[in-house]
Amino acid sequence: MSGYPESLRESIKLVEKTRAARVEKTKRGETFKPLTMDQRKEVLSKFHPDYMEGTKRIVKVGPDKGQHFPNELADLLEAHSRINPKDFNLKNPDIDTDVLVIGGGGAGSSAAIMAAKKGCKVILATKLRHGDANTVMAEGGIQAADQEVDSPYYHFLDTLGGGHFLNDRKIVSALTQDAPIIAHWLESLGMMFDKYPDGRMKVRHGGGTCRKRMHSCGDMTGSEIMRVLRDEVRNLSDSIDVMEFCPAVELLLDSNGRCAGAILYNLETEEYYIVRAKAVIMATGGFGRLHFNGFPCTNHYGATADGIVMAYRAGIRLRYMDSVQYHPTGVVYPEQNVGLLITEKVRGLGATLLNKNGEEFVFPLEPRDVESACIIRECTERGNGVITPTGRLGVWLDSPMIDMLEGEGTVKKELPAKYIQFIRHGIDISKEPMLIFPTVHYQNGGLWMDDNARTEIPGLYSAGEVSGGVHGRNRLMGNSLLDILVFGRRAGISASEYIQNLNLSDLTLEHVEKYEKEIKEAGIETDRVSPMILPDYIRDEVKAKEKTSRYFGTLR
Amino acid sequence: MKGILLTGDRPVIPENTKMVPVYIMGKRYIVPETLTIQKAFEYAGYQWIRGCGCRGGICGACATVYRIMGDHKLYFGLACQTVVKENMVLAQIPFYPYKRKFHDVENSEPTAETMINTYPEILKCVGCNTCTRACPMDIKVMDYINAAIRGDIERCAKLSLDCIMCGLCTSRCPAQITHYNVAMFARRLTGARVFKRAEHLKVRVQEINSGKFEKFMKELVEISDEELRRRYVEEREWEPLNSRDIGWKPQDERYL
Numbered sequence: 002m003s004g005y006p007e008s009l010r011e012s013i014k015l016v017e018k019t020r021a022a023r024v025e026k027t028k029r030g031e032t033f034k035p036l037t038m039d040q041r042k043e044v045l046s047k048f049h050p051d052y053m054e055g056t057k058r059i060v061k062v063g064p065d066k067g068q069h070f071p072n073e074l075a076d077l078l079e080a081h082s083r084i085n086p087k088d089f090n091l092k093n094p095d096i097d098t099d100v101l102v103i104g105g106g107g108a109g110s111s112a113a114i115m116a117a118k119k120g121c122k123v124i125l126a127t128k129l130r131h132g133d134a135n136t137v138m139a140e141g142g143i144q145a146a147d148q149e150v151d152s153p154y155y156h157f158l159d160t161l162g163g164g165h166f167l168n169d170r171k172i173v174s175a176l177t178q179d180a181p182i183i184a185h186w187l188e189s190l191g192m193m194f195d196k197y198p199d200g201r202m203k204v205r206h207g208g209g210t211c212r213k214r215m216h217s218c219g220d221m222t223g224s225e226i227m228r229v230l231r232d233e234v235r236n237l238s239d240s241i242d243v244m245e246f247c248p249a250v251e252l253l254l255d256s257n258g259r260c261a262g263a264i265l266y267n268l269e270t271e272e273y274y275i276v277r278a279k280a281v282i283m284a285t286g287g288f289g290r291l292h293f294n295g296f297p298c299t300n301h302y303g304a305t306a307d308g309i310v311m312a313y314r315a316g317i318r319l320r321y322m323d324s325v326q327y328h329p330t331g332v333v334y335p336e337q338n339v340g341l342l343i344t345e346k347v348r349g350l351g352a353t354l355l356n357k358n359g360e361e362f363v364f365p366l367e368p369r370d371v372e373s374a375c376i377i378r379e380c381t382e383r384g385n386g387v388i389t390p391t392g393r394l395g396v397w398l399d400s401p402m403i404d405m406l407e408g409e410g411t412v413k414k415e416l417p418a419k420y421i422q423f424i425r426h427g428i429d430i431s432k433e434p435m436l437i438f439p440t441v442h443y444q445n446g447g448l449w450m451d452d453n454a455r456t457e458i459p460g461l462y463s464a465g466e467v468s469g470g471v472h473g474r475n476r477l478m479g480n481s482l483l484d485i486l487v488f489g490r491r492a493g494i495s496a497s498e499y500i501q502n503l504n505l506s507d508l509t510l511e512h513v514e515k516y517e518k519e520i521k522e523a524g525i526e527t528d529r530v531s532p533m534i535l536p537d538y539i540r541d542e543v544k545a546k547e548k549t550s551r552y553f554g555t556l557r
Numbered sequence: 558m559k560g561i562l563l564t565g566d567r568p569v570i571p572e573n574t575k576m577v578p579v580y581i582m583g584k585r586y587i588v589p590e591t592l593t594i595q596k597a598f599e600y601a602g603y604q605w606i607r608g609c610g611c612r613g614g615i616c617g618a619c620a621t622v623y624r625i626m627g628d629h630k631l632y633f634g635l636a637c638q639t640v641v642k643e644n645m646v647l648a649q650i651p652f653y654p655y656k657r658k659f660h661d662v663e664n665s666e667p668t669a670e671t672m673i674n675t676y677p678e679i680l681k682c683v684g685c686n687t688c689t690r691a692c693p694m695d696i697k698v699m700d701y702i703n704a705a706i707r708g709d710i711e712r713c714a715k716l717s718l719d720c721i722m723c724g725l726c727t728s729r730c731p732a733q734i735t736h737y738n739v740a741m742f743a744r745r746l747t748g749a750r751v752f753k754r755a756e757h758l759k760v761r762v763q764e765i766n767s768g769k770f771e772k773f774m775k776e777l778v779e780i781s782d783e784e785l786r787r788r789y790v791e792e793r794e795w796e797p798l799n800s801r802d803i804g805w806k807p808q809d810e811r812y813l
Contacts, residue, residue, distance in 0.1 A: 050558065133610045133618060147761045150796060150805065154773045154812035162789045170778040178774060181761040188754060191662045191745025193714060200753030211793040213800065219718065224615050228722065229748075232741050236660055246606065268606050295563030301611045302618075336568055337593050337640060341613050381560045391569035392562045422614060425638060438561075535604065538566055543602040 004427025009334065009436070012387050015359035016397050016434055023361070024405045027351055035364040041371045048374040048381070050294050051325055061523040062516065064318045071325060073291040077310050080531040082517065083250045084264060084273065086510035091253070094262065094277035094508070098124045098242075100496050101262055101276055103249045103308065104284035106134025107223070108465025108485035108492075110230040112282045115493030117240040121500065124276060125234065125241055126265050128248035128285075128303050128534060132231045135286055135301045135466065136485060139223025140344045140418070141207065142215035143486075144479035145180035148204060151212035153177040160480060163209045163368070164445075164473020167321065172470050175452040176480070179487040184216060187486075192229045193218050207478035208345055208366060215479045220344065220418050223482055247274070248307060248534050251513055252281060252315045252461070256506040260315070260461035264510075268534075279503050280460045280496035283308045284489060287444035287466035290536045293325050297340025298441035307532035308467040312448050314516045317456050320469030321446025326476060329372035331440025333395035335426045340440045343419060345369075345478055347398060347435075350415060351406040355397040355434070356385035362396075370475055373439035380438070387436060395436040404431050443481065445472050454492035460499060462492035566612070568596050577643040580626065594621055594636035594647060607651035614638045617723035620650045620693070633691045633725050653724040655735040660742045667746040669708025676739050679706055681732040688726035688736055694719045698726045698736050705739055713740060714747035773812050 003010060026032075036044065046052045057069040060078050070078065100116045102109045105127030113125045125131065146156040156177040161168055184202070188194060195203040195217050204213040218225040234241050246268040253275070255261040262278040285308030289300025298304070313319065330347065332338040348354075348365040356362050356379050363375040376396055380386030386394035403412050412431035413420050423430045447469035454462045465485040472480060539547075562569065574589045579597060586601040595609060610618030619636035626644040636649065658675045665671045673680060679702055688698035701716035717740035726736040764770070777785070794807045807813070 053558070129607075129610065130618060133616055137616045138611050138613060145758075147755070147758045149757060150800070150807055150813065152773075152813050153765070153770050154777065155793060157774065157777050158785075158789050158793055161785060166782060166785060166789075174774045174778055178765055178770060181758060181765060184755075185758050185762045188758065189663075189749060191747070191749035193718070193744055193748040193752070194755075196752055196755065198753070200755045201757060202755050206796070206798070212796045221615065221719070224721070225718075225744075228720075228741060229745060232660060232745065235657060290566075292565035294558050295565055297563070297566060299613070301616070302605065302609050336591060337596070339568070340566065377558075377561070381558075391571055393569065394561050418615070422638070426640075535606065536566070537604075538596075538599045539602055539604060540567070540600060547602075 003433060004335070005433065006390055008390060009387065012357045012359070012397070013433060015357070016355050016399060019355070019359045020399065020402065023353055023399070024402055027402070027406060033353065033361045033364045035367060036371060041367070044374045044378060045370060048377040049370055050296070050327065051323065051370070056294055057323060061525060062519040063313050064316050069323055071293050071323060073293050074288060074306060074309070074322065076529060077306060077531040077533060078313055079520065079525050080527060080529040081520065082314070082513050083266070083530045083532070084513070086513050089264065089273070089275060089510065091275060091508035091510065093275070095274040096124065096276045098122050098276065098278045099500050100124070100280050100282065101126065101278035102282045102284060103263060104134070104286060104465070105131040105243070105245070106284065106286055106465065106485065107136035107227055107230060107482065108489035109282070109284035110234050111486050111489030112284055112464055112493035113241050114230065114233055114237060115490045116497045117237045119494065119497035121240070121497045123241045124244060124278065126244045126247045126249055126276070128246065128268070128307070130245050131234065131243050132227050133301060133303055134227065135289070135304060136227045136482070137224045138299065138301060138342070139482050140220045140342070141346060142205070142217040142222050142479045143184070143226070143482040144207065144210070144214045144477070145184040145216055145483065146177065146212065146214050147181045147184055147202060148212065148214065151214055153180065155212050156180060156214060159210050160477055161473070163477035164475055167473035169470035171452045175491065176471060176483060176487050180483055183483060183486045183490070187226065187229065190229050190233055192225055195219070209368070209477045220346070220416060226482060248532070249311060250532060251510060252311050253277070253508050253510065254315060254458070254512055255508055259459045259505065261505045261508050275508070277505065277508060279500035279505060280462065282462040282464060282492045282496055283312055283448065283467055284464045284492070285467050289441045289444070293441055296327065296439065296441045297331060299328060299331060299340060299342035300441070302536065305533040305536060307534060309447065310532045312456065312461065312463070315458060315461070315512050317458060317461070318449045319446060320449050321474055322469060324445040324474045325441060326369060326443035326445050327373040327439040328442035329369055329376055329439050330398055330437040332435065333393050333438045334389045334436040336389070336391050337426065338422065339393070341422070342440070342442065343398065343435060343437060344416070347400055347403070347416065347419070350403045350411065352398050352400050352402050355399055357387045358385065368475060376439055389436065393438065395438040397434040398437045399434045400430045401432055401434060443476055445474055445476055453495045454488045455495060462496055464488040464492040568592060577641065579641050579644070580646040582648055583646065588641060590641060590643065592641055594634070594639050594641055595619055597641045598636070608636065608649040612637045615721060617721035618651065620723040620725045621647060622650060623647045633693055635693045635723070638693070650724065650728055653728045655724065655727060655738060657735065657738045660745055662745045662749045665746060667710040667750045669706060671746070672705040672708070672710070672739065672743065675742060676734070678732055678734050679739060682706070682734065683732055685731060687729045687731070691725040691729045693723065693725060694721060696720055701740055702734065702736060705743055710743050711747050711751045713743035717744065
């Protein structure tokens with residue numbers, strides 16, 4: 002029995018018709034022809050949302066005033082603070098600590114661990130639960146050049162090529178040289194890496210790697226890393242105080258321009274806390290939940306660019322912040338799963354992409370941005386998209402090819418999480434294809450920082466997806482889990498060294514007042530406040546009946 | 558974007574969709590039958606603070622208990638993965654008190670003794686298997702607790718590998734075991750003390766700490782853009798997929 006409705010079954014029949022021939026072709030080593038560099042450029046300029054007219058606008062305030070940012074991010078940058086600085090008596094902090102870590106994902110947790118191990122008193126403040134982050138959603142793996150035929154040199158080259166050679170080279174040098182140290186650290190903490198019986202790491206290729214250096218734990222590598230790090234933070238509860246459901250809403254500076262803490266907001270009691278800290282580590286993650294251009298996303302509920310907004314108000318410039326990674330293969334059917342990630346591994350295992358007529362139209366392993374643009378072109382200009390019962394467009398990802406190429410049972414073995422996700426809706430992806438469309442996946446850019454995770458404000462560090470420069474304009478698979486750990490650890494270590502013998506002067510929120518003034522002078526009229534904190538999925542019909550402006554934590 | 562229906566994370570509900578009653582903590586709402594429990598809450602007007610996480614079935618934030626009105630049976634699931642049914646009576650368990658001890662991975666042996674000393678209550682398991690029936694990830698929870706009691710730490714770890722630590726097992730246990738923390742300790746012990754350590758990794762870390770690659774890396778940071786692109790295109794030999802079987806070695810070993 003098929004989980005697909007009759008209207009989709011007709012198109013599936015056309016896919017089935019061409020399947021055997023495609024499998025034979027793949028076995029012969031033939032593929033759909035990859036695009037030339039010029040063809041790539043053309044399809045990107047016409048069909049990738051980043052390059053399309055109307056998707057960006059100039060931001061009129063802040064350190065990057067005059068630059069283009071995606072509309073949805075620009076909205077948040079041109080918004081009011083959630084607080085009125087005059088309401089706060091900064092002479093009386095509620096909490097004093099050495100290091101404040103903002104964010105409870107992989108970057109924040111590793112930063113907290115390192116700072117604690119260096120003897121610091123740490124507060125880890127997080128918007129949701131500790132561990133609620135994109136880290137847990139990373140499926141594929143983590144890169145580290147630890148095999149004899151590989152070295153950080155090649156990892157560096159691969160990473161630069163993937164990022165269109167725009168990455169910060171010093172940062173990538175740190176990333177790739179720390180990678181084996183990270184893998185070794187995780188191993189000692191007790192992460193269950195996929196290994197051979199003699200202890201050797203199992204490694205695979207990822208898109209754009211010249212050597213096999215993708216380490217994994219099944220198809221839930223990020224989840225395993227997060228579990229281990231969270232457990233280690235709990236082991237260190239004497240020095241790390243975890244505050245859940247307490248997002249930061251503004252940074253605090255001192256009268257000498259150093260970062261000196263943050264204002265936290267208790268989502269449940271609606272209290273604001275003044276936290277004075279000698280150093281602050283920003284590890285709030287990415288911006289996928291802004292749903293650029295209305296696209297769905299693969300991200301965690303909390304991915305709302307909070308750290309970008311706070312640091313920008315305090316004066317930190319942004320790097321490649323206009324670059325959004327759209328993952329080519331997000332779910333389009335069933336409606337319940339729209340936007341969820343289907344890992345690159347499916348294409349790596351041999352599945353091809355097909356239009357409504359069962360025809361191939363793109364090489365399956367183009368870079369993510371190019372692949373996404375080709376799918377959008379097929380569905381729009383060429384009119385060859387499949388229409389779902391709810392009116393969405395998509396193309397087929399022919400997963401049944403995998404068992405035909407690699408042997409019966411491969412889909413279940415290699416993609417257990419995906420298999421379960423679809424079988425819950427009556428679709429056996431080893432027998433029927435998946436309907437997909439691009440989905441917002443990753444924030445390529447972010448806060449300016451250096452190779453030791455330092456920003457331009459003394460005492461403010463940046464780690465993980467919130468940072469820019471690590472990946473240039475396009476990230477390779479397996480480099481994000483690595484990024485969060487390398488720069489989380491570096492931030493924790495840098496901060497612990499920085500705070501030695503440091504005495505803060507008076508706390509101030511002057512930067513917030515100054516920013517408000519800039520908004521007024523730029524003639525921006527809005528009742529929007531930021532950071533956003535929680536995405537808003539309430540229906541308009543319900544909203545029309547909500548007559549108060551405040552509803553739980555979210556201001557409307 | 559022109560010609561494409563894009564609604565962010567808001568579901569599209571076709572006109573002819575059947576509407577069904579569900580009871581959110583006993584309160585009646587009429588929602589489209591196509592929605593997940595998570596989206597049905599939102600459709601009804603709830604703003605999630607607790608009880609919502611990855612929205613993709615891997616974080617364990619949205620553990621849910623429900624009955625179908627009139628039926629004695631208790632069901633368990635993740636709100637983001639379970640589609641609503643008519644007359645569902647729903648409650649979230651966004652947090653459940655747990656016991657956790659210090660997990661001394663460095664100094665503990667992966668033995669039954671370690672597990673029982675840390676979590677002695679596992680000996681009180683009555684074998685009712687309620688934990689297993691409550692697991693939304695279809696993990697054999699009781700079996701991994703038994704493995705821990707027997708000292709088969711690796712089996713405990715492997716059986717619990719898919720655990721998302723949502724706590725539903727723990728909420729149901731008559732022996733008051735916090736299963737997922739037992740499993741967490743077992744997995745860390747397995748990763749650190751049962752699995753053999755990677756010798757090649759240890760060697761590579763030593764090489765890095767001794768500065769072996771510093772010179773090459775400095776070169777990469779400093780060379781011109783053109784030279785960097787040239788090396789990227791011309792000097793990266795591709796490791797074949799079957800490299801392990803054929804004992805592949807690159808011809809250029811200058812940078813290894």
